[in-house]
Amino acid sequence: MKIILIGGGKTIYFLAKQFIAEGQSVTIINRDPEESQALSHELDATILLGDGSDPEILEQAGTGSADVLLSMTSRDHVNLVACQVANEKFDVARTIALVNNPENEEIFRKLGVSLIFSATRIITSLLEQETDFMAITNLMAVAQGKVNVSEVRLPENALVSGKSLQELKLPAGFLLATIIRNGEVLVPSGSTILQAHDQLILIGQAENYRDVLRILTGE
Amino acid sequence: MYIVIVGCGRYGSLLADRLSCLGHSVVIIDRQKNAFKALSAEFSGFTITGDASELSVLHMAKIDAADCLLSMCNEDTLNLMVTQTAKFIFGVPKVIARVYKPSYESIFRKFGIEIISPIQLALEAFLQDLDLDRGPENEAQ
Secondary structure, three states: OEEEEEOOHHHHHHHHHHHHHOOOEEEEEEOOHHHHHHHHHHOOOEEEEOOOOOHHHHHHOOHHHOOEEEEOOOOHHHHHHHHHHHHHOOOOOEEEEEOOOHHHHHHHHHOOOOEEEOHHHHHHHHHHHHHHHHOEEEEEEEOOOOEEEEEEEOOOOOOOOOOEHHHHOOOOOEEEEEEEEOOEEEOOOOOOEOOOOOEEEEEEEHHHHHHHHHHHHOO | OEEEEEOOOHHHHHHHHHHHHOOOEEEEEEOOHHHHHHOOOOOOOEEEEOOOOOHHHHHHOOHHHOOEEEEOOOOHHHHHHHHHHHHHHOOOOEEEEEOOOHHHHHHHHHOOOEEEOHHHHHHHHHHHHOOOOOOHHHHHO
16 A cells, blocks of 8 residues: 655654554655655655645655555645645545644535544543543442442533433442532432432442443443 | 735735725735734725634634635645635635645646636736747747
């Protein structure tokens, strides 16, 4: 497979290294003379000095016979145009662009880039997952850790909000002791409806926790 | 007409001045605040400091209400992105890009963007002025 990479920095270097190790043919287009020089010493790849969105440079890079083009510069308009030129002028089937500004995702998609990824979006979603996870606090362990008392705080977009406890079917051996809602303590029954931001105080055996959390996160 | 101009360099600033003096409402966008110093005192439009490849900046310029967008930057990729966004996402009726490097001309055409290439225009003008645009036979006469 022939892969064209546009950009610089460590990500391009390690991506190229990985692809070369897999036996792919790699061409890198980089616009910094010093970095290009260094890359050509370090990698068994074709290195071209120039602007990766320039049709002439893409021609020199043999884009016509490439299977994939990946543009990862810090400038969105360069990534967009590089992918468009590769696709429209050189018939590259798969074009992948880094989108620096998450607002631009829609534009890239509408203007025909086959795959886009946004570092901002990826890191934000990692953090969101992390905070979802952080919303579970172990309050105390009883009987040498066989039983745990924990607090789960339902996030804003909790899938279980609006559902009654009966519908959730929490596993046996598990008790939802209390719900703290807007600072008030509720003693739940089967018909109690969960809401976003509820703090649930759970008591149960450690081995059942995973199942309960799966139900509460709606997975 | 409500006209949005991207890039307040030599071309952009002159164009903005002229259109503003003709009575059109003009908004001009540039990344550098200093660039607007090139505008004359007669310019009565609005200036926006920002990157026109950001949607929020185009929204600030009320792109969805524009009759015309002229992208005059000295970066072809930026002109390509801004004009395609204006034409295909916001449906601006008249969109023209300045071509900086002649190698991008065919790309603009391929993507259906109307262009003006100062280099090509100057080239034609030189050739015409020298009366050399018809080849050596003409010279011999």
